[in-house]
Amino acid sequence: MKSHTKHLTFHTRERMEFVNITSEVEAEVLASGVKEGLCLVNAMHITASVFINDDEPGLHEDYKKWLEWLAPYDPSPQRYHHNRTGEDNGDAHHKRQVMGREVVVAITNGKLDFGPWEQIFYGEFDGRRDKRVMVKIIGE
Amino acid sequence: MKSHTKHLTFHTRERMEFVNITSEVEAEVLASGVKEGLCLVNAMHITASVFINDDEPGLHEDYKKWLEWLAPYDPSPQRYHHNRTGEDNGDAHHKRQVMGREVVVAITNGKLDFGPWEQIFYGEFDGRRDKRVMVKIIGE
Amino acid sequence: MKSHTKHLTFHTRERMEFVNITSEVEAEVLASGVKEGLCLVNAMHITASVFINDDEPGLHEDYKKWLEWLAPYDPSPQRYHHNRTGEDNGDAHHKRQVMGREVVVAITNGKLDFGPWEQIFYGEFDGRRDKRVMVKIIGE
Numbered sequence: 498m499k500s501h502t503k504h505l506t507f508h509t510r511e512r513m514e515f516v517n518i519t520s521e522v523e524a525e526v527l528a529s530g531v532k533e534g535l536c537l538v539n540a541m542h543i544t545a546s547v548f549i550n551d552d553e554p555g556l557h558e559d560y561k562k563w564l565e566w567l568a569p570y571d572p573s574p575q576r577y578h579h580n581r582t583g584e585d586n587g588d589a590h591h592k593r594q595v596m597g598r599e600v601v602v603a604i605t606n607g608k609l610d611f612g613p614w615e616q617i618f619y620g621e622f623d624g625r626r627d628k629r630v631m632v633k634i635i636g637e
Numbered sequence: 638m639k640s641h642t643k644h645l646t647f648h649t650r651e652r653m654e655f656v657n658i659t660s661e662v663e664a665e666v667l668a669s670g671v672k673e674g675l676c677l678v679n680a681m682h683i684t685a686s687v688f689i690n691d692d693e694p695g696l697h698e699d700y701k702k703w704l705e706w707l708a709p710y711d712p713s714p715q716r717y718h719h720n721r722t723g724e725d726n727g728d729a730h731h732k733r734q735v736m737g738r739e740v741v742v743a744i745t746n747g748k749l750d751f752g753p754w755e756q757i758f759y760g761e762f763d764g765r766r767d768k769r770v771m772v773k774i775i776g777e
Numbered sequence: 778m779k780s781h782t783k784h785l786t787f788h789t790r791e792r793m794e795f796v797n798i799t800s801e802v803e804a805e806v807l808a809s810g811v812k813e814g815l816c817l818v819n820a821m822h823i824t825a826s827v828f829i830n831d832d833e834p835g836l837h838e839d840y841k842k843w844l845e846w847l848a849p850y851d852p853s854p855q856r857y858h859h860n861r862t863g864e865d866n867g868d869a870h871h872k873r874q875v876m877g878r879e880v881v882v883a884i885t886n887g888k889l890d891f892g893p894w895e896q897i898f899y900g901e902f903d904g905r906r907d908k909r910v911m912v913k914i915i916g917e
Binding site for chain 2: 498533534535548549550551553555556558559560563567595596597600601602603605610611612613614615635636637
């Protein structure tokens with residue numbers, strides 16, 4: 498069994514931002530030499546997500562508006578008790594649960610075995626500082 | 638290490654529909670010959686989900702009503718900017734994020750290592766055409 | 778390839794409760810002898826979750842309040858048709874979908890390859906009886 502580990506680093510300009518990381522993950526699959534296996538991609542921070550969906554700017558606007566309805570940004574400690582700790586990112590911990598922490602993608606014939614529109618995104622909900630994404634590949 | 642790959646195809650009659658695919662996945666576990674390992678099952682389309690829950694019709698009605706509250710079907714480009722592309726399925730991309738893209742299930746002694754009520758469902762939110770589900774099994 | 782299987786059992790005092798199970802999972806990683814691989818942790822019950830987030834009591838209060846807004850407890854069969862079966866836990870099946878069934882964590886150098894604040898939680902939404910969590914580890 499082969500294994501391959503990579504920590505990618507991202508720094509978003511916006512508080513909430515989606516970054517297409519598909520080509521970075523594909524490069525790690527190639528580097529791993531794995532032909533048949535599984536590829537785990539997860540946010541290493543708890544106010545961020547890794548998810549798979551469409552690379553369409555209108556959809557990304559829709560997600561941002563929807564997540565803001567589901568868990569509005571509010572730095573006060575009234576809405577989010579988490580903000581009593583001095584943090585202002587209570588909302589981001591909620592948004593991350595909706596969009597998920599991780600994806601697991603099949604590797605077949607040395608490539609990510611994707612449907613026609615699947616793209617991997619790093620979703621940041623409390624950005625403007627360095628954040629890491631784990632890529633772990635196992636297989637043969 | 639053994640690996641096994643299968644793309645299942647489904648065609649739902651309804652726009653939103655849940656299909657129990659547990660027996661199809663179990664057949665792939667058997668075909669793989671894997672006794673100890675992991676089984677990834679994921680939607681290959683980005684307006685669909687694979688999830689594990691109860692096979693109870695009342696619960697499925699509840700899920701449909703709840704998802705419609707969280708992300709109502711609306712083909713106009715006002716609510717979902719995604720629909721400016723000519724699509725009418727902005728809602729389906731949101732429903733899929735709530736229900737998830739994939740499940741990973743343990744294989745123990747050659748079988749899916751399930752709790753008492755766990756069943757695997759394909760969840761379709763923009764149906765009435767052919768859609769694919771990936772089953773990837775690795776182990777020994 | 779090595780594999781390791783453990784079913785953990787929990788019994789919560791409250792209907793909704795979050796239990797930090799990181800040290801239990803770490804003990805299984807050690808017991809497995811796996812240095813490079815993947816660790817699946819999933820709820821075996823369909824009204825419970827396994828998720829990764831912060832071990833901060835204010836955040837956990839926030840999650841409980843938020844999940845109660847998204848899917849209120851209501852034992853009547855009017856809001857949740859699932860409760861026509863005689864169950865009173867329709868809400869719990871919804872809460873579990875928001876928080877997720879499972880996490881997959883990378884194992885690197887014999888340890889869970891975590892970001893700085895990642896902790897694994899068992900999330901119970903219909904507690905006060907014995908519930909099981911699966912830990913499955915594969916690798917080398």
